[in-house]
Amino acid sequence: MHLSDFRRRILALAAAAATLWAVAATAGSDSLSSAAAALRVQALSPLSVLRWELGDLWGHDGLSPAAVLAIGESPLLLSARERVAALWSSSETAESAAVSSPPDTVETPVEETPLETDLDFTDNGIPARTLVPAGTEGYTVVGKAYISNSTDHALLVQDLTESYDAALESTGPQVLILHTHGSEAYTPPKDTDISYSGNHRTTDTRYNVVRVGDEMAQVFADAGISVIHDRTLYDYPDYSGAYDRSLAAIESYLAQYPTIRFILDVHRDAIEDTDGNEYKVVSVVDGEGTAAQATIVVGSDGSGKTHPRWMENLKLAVALQQDLLQCYPTLMRPILLRNSRYNQHATTGSLLVEIGAAGNSPDEAVLSGRLFAQRMAEVLEAKSK
DSSP states (O other), X not given: OXXXXXXXXXXXXXXXXXXXXXXXXXXXXXSHHHHHHHHHHHHHOHHHHHHHHHTOOSOTTOOOHHHHHHHHTOHHHHHTHHHHHHHHHHHHHHHHHHSOOOTTSOOSOOOEEEEOOOOOOOSSSOOEEEEEESOSTTSEEETTEEEEEOXXXXXXXXXXXXXXXXXXXXXXXXXXXXXXXXXXXXXXXXXXXXXXXXXXXXXXXXXXXXXXXXXXXXXHHHTTOOEEEOOOOXXXXXXXXXXXXXXXHHHHHHHHOTTOOEEEEEEEEOOBOTTSOBXXXXXXETTTEEEEOEEEEEOOSTTSSOOTTHHHHHHHHHHHHHHHHHHSTTTBOOEEEOSSOTTXXXXXXXXXXXXXXXXXXXXXXXXXXHHHHHHHHHXXXXXXX
């Protein structure tokens, strides 16, 4: 065999090995960006280097490098590696199951109750309620922040009080505001000239959530925080696939502006009573007027999709909620932790914010968006000092 042929074969084998390694490293990734991140992590991981040294390239059976090294010293254990791995896995599972649920973990459905109010909200003809938690049962409570957890993840208060990861940069765009369901509309006063594109939906940005995004973007800009507001209606004309389209936009923005650290997907809720009657949710703010109540929704990996750092988003949500409720005691409804990830895997500063409900007036929603953005700007700037 000629030396050149030998070199070609060696190079071919190396290329094949690299391909197999890349496939294994990116398994479970659902986008180019997440696949690239997985490759970087694997390539730089000391554990990966150790696995190569041990001849255990893929870690296919869940054994740690230390375990692989130990059983490699015993021919008997090495010949029974599959049984060792099975015992290892069952032991970890049993140990995990033995950990009792902490007392502040959500185990029962949550409930909110309307506060009594003597004020007459007749600006758009929709009955108004102020919703607050009926008690602590069914919530994870962190100071003033209540979390409704519909995932299987156990939440510990001490974990949620730790500092969140995302932080402002010194230059470049910092905040991205967009609307996966941009046509979600509010209810303007009667006799308003408005054209609806669906049930409580309109492309008229004077009356949908885009207007709220405009207000929030202005607040961030006035605070000296560079912001991008994407006013695209990703749910129109086709509602289906809106999250796929907004994710493509998010990835494009992050590629163009890598300084973006915070992403707010602004929506609005739709609320009815037990008889199917629509109502709006409000908070009377001293010196400001009547604002729509808001809700922070945090996604997780409960759906099975890759989202390894969802807890960072939840910690951010808790920090914001604490501050907002300190300033405006009834502005925020409980944080919702859900199985779906809502594109929040893109950054560790991603939140879905529901400003009011379909029954709220545009002005109530705008005031709520303004107050939320003002406090968020204060919280982020305080951390960066």
